[in-house]
Amino acid sequence: MNLIIEKQPFDGADEAVVENILKAISSSRPAKSRRDQEVFSRLFPALREALEQRGVTRKEILLVLAEQGLKMSAAKFKALYEDEVKRQSEQLERGAGA
8 A cells, every 4th residue: 555645845934844854854863874984083093003003903903893883894994994094184284284
């Protein structure tokens, strides 16, 4: 059975509708890729220290992340890591130029 819902045109005059839209937008969760990137950014200092100073392998880090519920492929990890290195380098450059 197909349920057909007739959409009413939005005239912009109903303040209650606008408020409901604003609430829905503000309570929406970011895309999983955005959430992963935000978490990765927070973890980055520890990840970088583990990889570059203590010699922990990416495979070991991926296992730890997966055990904690942050599963990703090696390719995704590499892309997030490289993006974060670039982002932090750009921040340093902007800070030095100020």
